[in-house]
Amino acid sequence: MKDYLKIIIGTVLGTILVWYAGAMLGFFPFMGNDLAVREIGFCTLIICTVIAVCTCIILSAMKKSDTEKHDSSDSDKPGA
Secondary structure, three states: OHHHHHHHHHHHHHHHHHHHHHHHOOOOOOOOOOHHHHHHHHHHHHHHHHHHHHHHHHHHHHHHHHHHHHHHHHHOOOOO
8 A cells, every 4th residue: 555655646746846847947848829738738748648657557566466376376286
């Protein structure tokens, strides 16, 4: 449970930090006449990054769980 809490807190703080840095730089990589257009593009990038990172964490946890189940089933076989 503590690992999940660390991931959630890190994600929230990281998102706030990146969004603040983007605001200080005028949401630089996104061009547009209106600040709202640049902000929406920047926030979309942050959301996509958070989704990708969380997906990688979930997949690695699933792979680890599957490996542990597979290893335990191999040890149940005679001669292993």
